Amino acid sequence: MNEISPPQIVLITGASRGIGLYLTQYYLDKGYIVIGCSRSPSSITHKQYTHFCLDVTDEKAVKSLFSQIRKSYKRLDVLINNAGIAAMNHAMLTPLSTVEKIFSTNVFASFLFCREAVKLMRKRHFGRIINFSTVAVPFALEGEAIYAASKSAVETLTQILAKEFADFGVTVNALGPTPILTDLIKNVPAEKLEKLLERQSIKRYGEMADVSNIIDFYMQPQSQFVTGQVLYLGGA
Known part of the structure:
Protein backbone atom coordinates (compact mmCIF):
# COMPACT_ATOMS: atom_id res chain seq x y z
CA MET A 1 0.00 0.00 0.00
CA ASN A 2 1.45 3.37 -1.04
CA GLU A 3 1.99 5.98 1.65
CA ILE A 4 0.24 9.31 1.18
CA SER A 5 2.89 12.02 1.02
CA PRO A 6 2.38 14.95 3.39
CA PRO A 7 1.61 18.29 1.71
CA GLN A 8 4.63 20.34 0.74
CA ILE A 9 5.50 23.33 2.87
CA VAL A 10 5.96 26.58 0.95
CA LEU A 11 7.31 29.88 2.29
CA ILE A 12 6.37 33.00 0.33
CA THR A 13 7.81 36.44 1.07
CA GLY A 14 5.80 39.57 0.30
CA ALA A 15 2.64 37.51 0.71
CA SER A 16 0.12 40.20 1.63
CA ARG A 17 -0.51 41.71 -1.82
CA GLY A 18 0.15 41.49 -5.55
CA ILE A 19 1.89 38.40 -6.88
CA GLY A 20 2.65 37.17 -3.36
CA LEU A 21 -1.01 37.23 -2.36
CA TYR A 22 -1.98 35.45 -5.57
CA LEU A 23 0.66 32.74 -5.05
CA THR A 24 -0.40 32.24 -1.45
CA GLN A 25 -4.01 31.55 -2.42
CA TYR A 26 -2.92 29.53 -5.46
CA TYR A 27 -0.82 27.08 -3.44
CA LEU A 28 -3.38 26.85 -0.66
CA ASP A 29 -5.95 25.88 -3.29
CA LYS A 30 -3.55 23.16 -4.46
CA GLY A 31 -3.39 21.72 -0.94
CA TYR A 32 0.00 23.00 0.17
CA ILE A 33 0.85 24.23 3.65
CA VAL A 34 1.79 27.87 3.09
CA ILE A 35 3.74 30.23 5.33
CA GLY A 36 3.67 33.87 4.31
CA CYS A 37 5.42 36.97 5.55
CA SER A 38 5.23 40.68 4.87
CA ARG A 39 5.19 43.99 6.71
CA SER A 40 1.39 44.02 6.59
CA PRO A 41 -1.14 41.50 7.91
CA SER A 42 -2.67 39.08 5.43
CA SER A 43 -6.27 39.07 4.29
CA ILE A 44 -6.19 35.26 3.99
CA THR A 45 -7.65 33.03 6.67
CA HIS A 46 -7.05 29.34 6.06
CA LYS A 47 -6.33 26.36 8.29
CA GLN A 48 -3.15 25.61 6.33
CA TYR A 49 -1.87 29.17 6.26
CA THR A 50 0.33 30.97 8.78
CA HIS A 51 1.32 34.59 8.36
CA PHE A 52 4.21 36.47 9.98
CA CYS A 53 4.44 40.26 10.03
CA LEU A 54 8.10 41.21 9.71
CA ASP A 55 10.65 43.22 7.78
CA VAL A 56 12.41 40.84 5.39
CA THR A 57 15.65 42.80 5.87
CA ASP A 58 15.64 42.25 9.65
CA GLU A 59 18.03 39.34 10.20
CA LYS A 60 16.89 38.70 13.77
CA ALA A 61 13.22 38.56 12.73
CA VAL A 62 13.98 36.30 9.77
CA LYS A 63 15.97 33.88 11.93
CA SER A 64 13.06 33.81 14.38
CA LEU A 65 10.68 32.99 11.51
CA PHE A 66 12.79 30.03 10.44
CA SER A 67 13.06 28.89 14.05
CA GLN A 68 9.25 28.79 14.19
CA ILE A 69 9.12 26.82 10.93
CA ARG A 70 11.65 24.34 12.31
CA LYS A 71 9.67 23.88 15.54
CA SER A 72 6.27 23.59 13.85
CA TYR A 73 7.09 21.58 10.72
CA LYS A 74 10.69 20.39 11.04
CA ARG A 75 11.17 21.04 7.33
CA LEU A 76 10.73 23.45 4.42
CA ASP A 77 10.24 22.31 0.83
CA VAL A 78 9.92 25.49 -1.21
CA LEU A 79 11.02 29.11 -0.77
CA ILE A 80 9.55 31.75 -3.09
CA ASN A 81 11.49 35.00 -2.69
CA ASN A 82 8.79 37.30 -4.02
CA ALA A 83 9.24 40.38 -1.80
CA GLY A 84 10.71 43.31 -3.70
CA ILE A 85 10.52 47.03 -4.28
CA ALA A 86 11.22 49.27 -7.25
CA ALA A 87 11.99 52.92 -7.90
CA MET A 88 11.82 54.24 -11.44
CA ASN A 89 13.73 57.51 -11.69
CA HIS A 90 16.62 58.96 -13.63
CA ALA A 91 19.89 58.19 -11.84
CA MET A 92 20.46 61.93 -11.27
CA LEU A 93 17.22 62.10 -9.28
CA THR A 94 17.79 58.98 -7.17
CA PRO A 95 18.94 59.56 -3.57
CA LEU A 96 21.34 57.14 -1.94
CA SER A 97 18.71 56.25 0.65
CA THR A 98 16.56 54.84 -2.16
CA VAL A 99 19.48 52.80 -3.50
CA GLU A 100 20.14 51.35 -0.05
CA LYS A 101 16.47 50.48 0.49
CA ILE A 102 16.15 48.73 -2.89
CA PHE A 103 19.30 46.67 -2.45
CA SER A 104 18.42 45.83 1.13
CA THR A 105 15.00 44.47 0.18
CA ASN A 106 15.75 42.91 -3.21
CA VAL A 107 19.24 41.54 -2.67
CA PHE A 108 20.15 41.31 0.99
CA ALA A 109 16.77 39.90 2.03
CA SER A 110 16.82 37.36 -0.82
CA PHE A 111 20.24 36.18 0.32
CA LEU A 112 19.13 36.02 3.95
CA PHE A 113 16.09 33.87 3.17
CA CYS A 114 18.11 31.59 0.85
CA ARG A 115 20.76 31.09 3.52
CA GLU A 116 18.29 30.22 6.25
CA ALA A 117 16.09 28.07 3.98
CA VAL A 118 18.90 25.80 2.84
CA LYS A 119 19.75 24.98 6.46
CA LEU A 120 16.33 23.35 6.73
CA MET A 121 16.22 21.88 3.24
CA ARG A 122 19.58 20.13 3.41
CA LYS A 123 18.38 17.88 6.25
CA ARG A 124 16.00 16.11 3.86
CA HIS A 125 18.27 16.55 0.83
CA PHE A 126 15.47 18.31 -1.02
CA GLY A 127 14.43 21.86 -1.69
CA ARG A 128 13.31 24.37 -4.29
CA ILE A 129 14.27 28.04 -4.11
CA ILE A 130 12.73 30.46 -6.59
CA ASN A 131 13.92 34.07 -6.77
CA ALA A 166 23.49 21.44 -5.43
CA ASP A 167 25.14 18.92 -3.11
CA PHE A 168 22.26 19.43 -0.67
CA GLY A 169 19.63 18.43 -3.24
CA VAL A 170 18.40 22.03 -3.45
CA THR A 171 17.78 23.79 -6.75
CA VAL A 172 17.89 27.58 -7.08
CA ASN A 173 16.23 29.28 -10.04
CA ALA A 174 14.70 32.63 -10.92
CA LEU A 175 12.04 34.12 -13.13
CA GLY A 176 11.80 37.58 -14.62
CA PRO A 177 8.22 38.74 -15.11
CA THR A 178 7.19 41.26 -17.71
CA PRO A 179 4.91 44.05 -16.38
CA ILE A 180 1.93 42.68 -14.48
CA LEU A 181 -0.76 45.10 -13.33
CA THR A 182 0.07 45.19 -9.61
CA ASP A 183 0.89 47.91 -7.08
CA LEU A 184 4.57 47.66 -8.06
CA ILE A 185 3.94 49.46 -11.36
CA LYS A 186 0.81 51.48 -10.56
CA ASN A 187 2.75 54.76 -10.69
CA VAL A 188 4.55 54.01 -13.96
CA PRO A 189 3.23 56.13 -16.85
CA ALA A 190 1.10 54.11 -19.27
CA GLU A 191 3.20 55.36 -22.20
CA LYS A 192 6.35 53.89 -20.69
CA LEU A 193 4.67 50.55 -20.11
CA GLU A 194 3.40 50.43 -23.68
CA LYS A 195 6.91 51.06 -25.00
CA LEU A 196 8.18 48.20 -22.86
CA LEU A 197 5.50 45.85 -24.16
CA GLU A 198 6.55 46.72 -27.72
CA ARG A 199 10.04 45.39 -26.97
CA GLN A 200 8.72 41.98 -25.96
CA SER A 201 8.25 39.11 -28.37
CA ILE A 202 4.73 38.59 -27.02
CA LYS A 203 3.28 42.07 -26.71
CA ARG A 204 0.94 41.91 -23.76
CA TYR A 205 0.96 42.38 -20.02
CA GLY A 206 1.90 39.37 -17.96
CA GLU A 207 -0.74 37.55 -15.96
CA MET A 208 -0.56 35.91 -12.56
CA ALA A 209 -1.02 32.49 -14.14
CA ASP A 210 2.10 33.07 -16.26
CA VAL A 211 4.10 33.41 -13.04
CA SER A 212 2.62 30.40 -11.23
CA ASN A 213 3.18 28.28 -14.35
CA ILE A 214 6.95 28.88 -14.19
CA ILE A 215 7.07 28.35 -10.44
CA ASP A 216 5.15 25.08 -10.84
CA PHE A 217 7.74 23.99 -13.39
CA TYR A 218 10.64 24.77 -11.06
CA MET A 219 8.90 23.01 -8.16
CA GLN A 220 7.95 19.75 -9.81
CA PRO A 221 10.01 16.60 -9.04
CA GLN A 222 10.96 16.24 -12.72
CA SER A 223 12.83 19.58 -12.50
CA GLN A 224 15.49 18.23 -10.15
CA PHE A 225 18.07 18.66 -12.96
CA VAL A 226 17.12 22.31 -13.57
CA THR A 227 19.08 24.82 -11.50
CA GLY A 228 20.85 28.17 -11.85
CA GLN A 229 18.38 29.29 -14.52
CA VAL A 230 16.67 32.64 -15.12
CA LEU A 231 13.51 32.47 -17.23
CA TYR A 232 12.10 35.74 -18.60
CA LEU A 233 8.43 35.97 -19.45
CA GLY A 234 7.21 37.52 -22.67
CA GLY A 235 10.30 36.85 -24.77
CA ALA A 236 12.76 39.35 -23.35
Missing part, protein backbone atom coordinates in the same frame (compact mmCIF):
# COMPACT_ATOMS: atom_id res chain seq x y z
CA PHE A 132 12.45 36.99 -8.68
CA SER A 133 14.27 39.03 -11.32
CA THR A 134 12.72 41.29 -13.99
CA VAL A 135 12.78 41.93 -17.73
CA ALA A 136 14.27 45.32 -16.83
CA VAL A 137 17.63 43.49 -16.65
CA PRO A 138 17.90 42.20 -20.25
CA PHE A 139 16.18 45.31 -21.61
CA ALA A 140 18.53 47.63 -19.64
CA LEU A 141 15.63 50.01 -19.15
CA GLU A 142 16.31 53.71 -18.76
CA GLY A 143 15.06 55.09 -15.46
CA GLU A 144 15.46 51.74 -13.73
CA ALA A 145 19.21 51.63 -13.16
CA ILE A 146 19.05 50.78 -9.47
CA TYR A 147 16.09 48.41 -9.68
CA ALA A 148 17.66 46.53 -12.61
CA ALA A 149 21.06 46.50 -10.91
CA SER A 150 19.53 44.97 -7.78
CA LYS A 151 17.83 42.26 -9.82
CA SER A 152 21.06 41.61 -11.74
CA ALA A 153 22.59 40.91 -8.35
CA VAL A 154 19.73 38.52 -7.58
CA GLU A 155 20.44 36.67 -10.83
CA THR A 156 24.13 36.29 -9.99
CA LEU A 157 23.19 35.19 -6.48
CA THR A 158 20.82 32.62 -7.96
CA GLN A 159 23.47 31.17 -10.28
CA ILE A 160 26.14 30.89 -7.60
CA LEU A 161 23.85 29.52 -4.88
CA ALA A 162 22.64 26.92 -7.39
CA LYS A 163 26.22 25.59 -7.43
CA GLU A 164 26.76 25.89 -3.70
CA PHE A 165 23.45 24.20 -2.79
